[in-house]
Amino acid sequence: MASPTDKESPARPSNFLRQVIERDLDQGTYAARQWGGSPGDAAHHHHGEPDPAKIRTRFPPEPNGYLHVGHAKSICLNFGLAQDYGGICHLRFDDTNPEKEEIEYVEGIKDAVHWLGYSWDANSTSHLYQASDYFDFMYRAAEYLVEAGHAYVDEQTPEQMRANRGDFGKPGVDSPFRSRSIEENLTRLRAMRDGQLADGSAVLRAKIDMASPNINMRDPTIYRIKHAEHHNTGDKWCIYPMYTFAHPIEDALENITHSICTLEFEDQRPFYDWLLERLGEGGLVNTPPPRQYEFARLNLTYVVTSKRKLKQLVDEKHVSGWDDPRLPTIVGLRRRGYTPEALQLFADRIGVSKADSWIDYSTLEIALRDDLDPKAARAMAVLDPVKMVVTNWEELMGAGHLEPCSAPVHPHDAARGRREFMFGRELWIERTDYEDTPPKGFFRLFPGNKVRMKYGYVVECTGASRDASGALTEVQAKLVPDTRSGTPGADAVKVKGNITWVGVADGVKAEVRLYERLFSVPQPGAGEKDFLEEINPDSLKVVTAYVEPSLGRAKADEKFQFERHGYFVADRKDHVAGEKPVFNRVTGLKDSFGK
Ligand code: ATP
Ligand code: MG
Numbered sequence: 287m288a289s290p291t292d293k294e295s296p297a298r299p300s301n302f303l304r305q306v307i308e309r310d311l312d313q314g315t316y317a318a319r320q321w322g323g324s325p326g327d328a329a330h331h332h333h334g335e336p337d338p339a340k341i342r343t344r345f346p347p348e349p350n351g352y353l354h355v356g357h358a359k360s361i362c363l364n365f366g367l368a369q370d371y372g373g374i375c376h377l378r379f380d381d382t383n384p385e386k387e388e389i390e391y392v393e394g395i396k397d398a399v400h401w402l403g404y405s406w407d408a409n410s411t412s413h414l415y416q417a418s419d420y421f422d423f424m425y426r427a428a429e430y431l432v433e434a435g436h437a438y439v440d441e442q443t444p445e446q447m448r449a450n451r452g453d454f455g456k457p458g459v460d461s462p463f464r465s466r467s468i469e470e471n472l473t474r475l476r477a478m479r480d481g482q483l484a485d486g487s488a489v490l491r492a493k494i495d496m497a498s499p500n501i502n503m504r505d506p507t508i509y510r511i512k513h514a515e516h517h518n519t520g521d522k523w524c525i526y527p528m529y530t531f532a533h534p535i536e537d538a539l540e541n542i543t544h545s546i547c548t549l550e551f552e553d554q555r556p557f558y559d560w561l562l563e564r565l566g567e568g569g570l571v572n573t574p575p576p577r578q579y580e581f582a583r584l585n586l587t588y589v590v591t592s593k594r595k596l597k598q599l600v601d602e603k604h605v606s607g608w609d610d611p612r613l614p615t616i617v618g619l620r621r622r623g624y625t626p627e628a629l630q631l632f633a634d635r636i637g638v639s640k641a642d643s644w645i646d647y648s649t650l651e652i653a654l655r656d657d658l659d660p661k662a663a664r665a666m667a668v669l670d671p672v673k674m675v676v677t678n679w680e681e682l683m684g685a686g687h688l689e690p691c692s693a694p695v696h697p698h699d700a701a702r703g704r705r706e707f708m709f710g711r712e713l714w715i716e717r718t719d720y721e722d723t724p725p726k727g728f729f730r731l732f733p734g735n736k737v738r739m740k741y742g743y744v745v746e747c748t749g750a751s752r753d754a755s756g757a758l759t760e761v762q763a764k765l766v767p768d769t770r771s772g773t774p775g776a777d778a779v780k781v782k783g784n785i786t787w788v789g790v791a792d793g794v795k796a797e798v799r800l801y802e803r804l805f806s807v808p809q810p811g812a813g814e815k816d817f818l819e820e821i822n823p824d825s826l827k828v829v830t831a832y833v834e835p836s837l838g839r840a841k842a843d844e845k846f847q848f849e850r851h852g853y854f855v856a857d858r859k860d861h862v863a864g865e866k867p868v869f870n871r872v873t874g875l876k877d878s879f880g881k
Contacts, residue, residue, distance in 0.1 A: 298366075299634075306577075306579060307341055308371075316337070318336075319331070320332055320336055320337060321334045323335075323411065324411075325419075325420070328570060331572040339373045340371055341372070341544055342374055343373060343376070343545075344536075345357075346378040346379075346380045346536070348381070349391040350387075352593075352608040353395055353398045353615065357398070357616070358619075359584045360548075362630055362634075365399070366630075367544070374408045377414050381416050381418045381518065382417050384514040394608070396414075402626045413540075415536075419518070424527045425479065427570055428508060430570055431564060432471045432490075433472065437508065438490070439475055440461045440463045440507075442462070447489075452501070458501075458504040459496060464496075478509070478524075479524070483511055484511065490507070490508050491508065492557070493505060502556065503560070508527060509531070510526060510528065511524060512526050514526075533545075535561070538562055539571065545579070546578075546580075547580055559578075582639050585642065586644070586650065587646050587647045588807075589614040589647065590810055591614055599818075602818075611801055611870050621855075622801065623854065625658070625845070631653040644809070647803065652877070655876075662846050663702070664697065664847050665836055665848055665849070666834045667834065667869075670717045670718065672717045673713070673715075673760050674713045674761040674763055675711060675762050676710075676712070676765050688710045691708070691742045692741065706835070707836075709739070709742040709743060709789060713789055714787060715785060715787050731747040736779060738783070740784050740785060740786050743765050743766065794867060796831050796832070796838070797829075798830075798854070804821060804825045805821060807820045837856075841856060850875070853873055
């Protein structure tokens with residue numbers, strides 16, 4: 287498959303990140319850097335070659351859940367920028383928390399990145415890293431900061447620490463431990479490392495400025511004690527770095543140039559710069575250091591994009607799993623019928639900005655339609671079937687006769703050939719295509735009206751039968767001879783209605799899952815509301831449909847436009863070609879939500 291950002295794709299609109307990168311490339315900011323072939327400290331890189339990557343970006347997920355559409359934006363952004371500017375994007379598992387890592391999530395994340403069309407392999411190197419591999423270096427950096435007088439072990443209680451931090455209007459108060467000697471700090475740090483202190487009894491803090499207007503600069507904690515086993519390093523460590531300390535170091539060891547994150551980290555940037563400047567001065571990390579740039583996270587209406595909430599929906603079985611087609615997870619979107627190209631198009635269209643905003647869910651659906659319209663094969667399906675009997679068929683055509691009809695696989699691409707199906711005495715039609723008395727503007731089936739059975743004959747409706755409850759059980763019509771589509775007489779009879787149908791003789795029974803939005807409000811959980819109470823009770827309706835023969839043969843994951851109905855995909859899990867066809871509705875033909 288061609289990568290969604292290969293050279294032929296149209297130039298992307300510029301944005302502030304592209305401008306920063308172009309400026310850095312013009313000025314040669316990172317041109318002189320060397321790369322040691324793998325992540326490492328300054329000495330490691332100094333022994334390497336000139337960095338073959340013009341820029342390095344990274345996508346750094348925590349392996350604690352499946353990725354969602356917001357992550358897709360970040361993946362498209364980071365891998366896309368690297369591709370466009372001769373760079374390399376790393377996939378880094380941010381696993382510095384000693385939590386149980388689930389292999390399922392790690393594999394899921396790798397699959398998602400690959401499926402979106404990206405790779406972390408470049409120059410015969412796999413740029414797949416895990417942050418916990420840097421624990422040794424992080425501890426070394428911590429000792430360095432202590433030795434340089436830039437960090438101290440604080441043994442205030444957590445309550446004292448909180449109280450002494452101050453707030454927006456009030457400067458913090460220095461800890462009584464702040465003036466300890468370097469030797470004493472080193473001894474205490476090693477005691478922390480060696481397991482001599484209990485969880486919560488001490489932390490290592492950077493020594494910056496307790497009066498800083500930026501609270502993040504008021505001697506932030508950089509290491510804490512946690513006697514917990516880590517999936518990668520086992521019980522080697524009982525102290526673990528804080529995210530704000532770990533992340534800049536991870537970036538620096540990996541020679542990242544542009545570290546792109548979401549806006550909530552903006553206030554952390556001064557510490558990011560402070561730390562890398564200190565470690566650069568000490569000759570520990572390569573220079574010039576990476577820089578952090580923030581963009582607005584994706585907020586998409588009618589879904590939730592927090593891993594915690596998604597996990598809750600899965601764990602409490604509000605949905606069938608992480609790949610439920612109603613979820614905005616990448617596996618869910620994929621199963622729903624979304625394509626990598628549609629997500630790429632969506633990411634390009636929403637762009638990046640510095641201001642938080644909400645993107646309407648329909649933007650995602652429009653990108654999907656734009657991608658599928660030229661690709662998806664057309665087919666007929668009857669989702670709410672009722673039988674129509676052509677009462678004069680045997681008399682005109684002979685008993686048991688079936689008349690072959692055909693239609694283009696794609697209306698704008700004759701080369702894709704034609705699909706064939708049979709017209710006969712009995713056809714499945716949509717229940718809503720018949721009315722006893724037509725409402726204004728109704729041109730479909732009602733007694734006395736003529737319509738074209740699409741790609742087939744013109745028929746004249748003669749009546750219908752109903753059961754005791756009044757439900758429609760059968761529609762009757764008469765064939766108008768010599769009107770088959772594609773024959774000379776086809777246009778002799780003018781009709782206003784065009785009816786989609788499936789032959790009873792060759793139609794295939796299929797399960798069709800009609801998905802709607804999972805939430806009934808644009809911002810689930812906004813305000814005081816519990817997001818679970820805003821789940822749309824009608825987000826899934828399963829129907830038994832009849833579909834034309836080509837759909838019975840569909841391959842799992844194949845996408846179609848069901849004429850009149852919208853886009854559908856053969857479910858990648860449950861569909862069995864030729865045996866048990868199962869289709870998911872991806873989206874309607876046009877935006878009709880709430881209308
Ligand atoms: P969540 O809050 O859903 O758990 P997260 O930010 O904690 O998400 P991470 O695994 O830490 O998840 O995210 C990996 C990367 O994806 C980060 O760089 C983060 O900035 C980015 N990211 C996460 N959510 C979004 C979003 N909604 N829009 C854009 N980028 C996102
Ligand atoms: Mg996170």
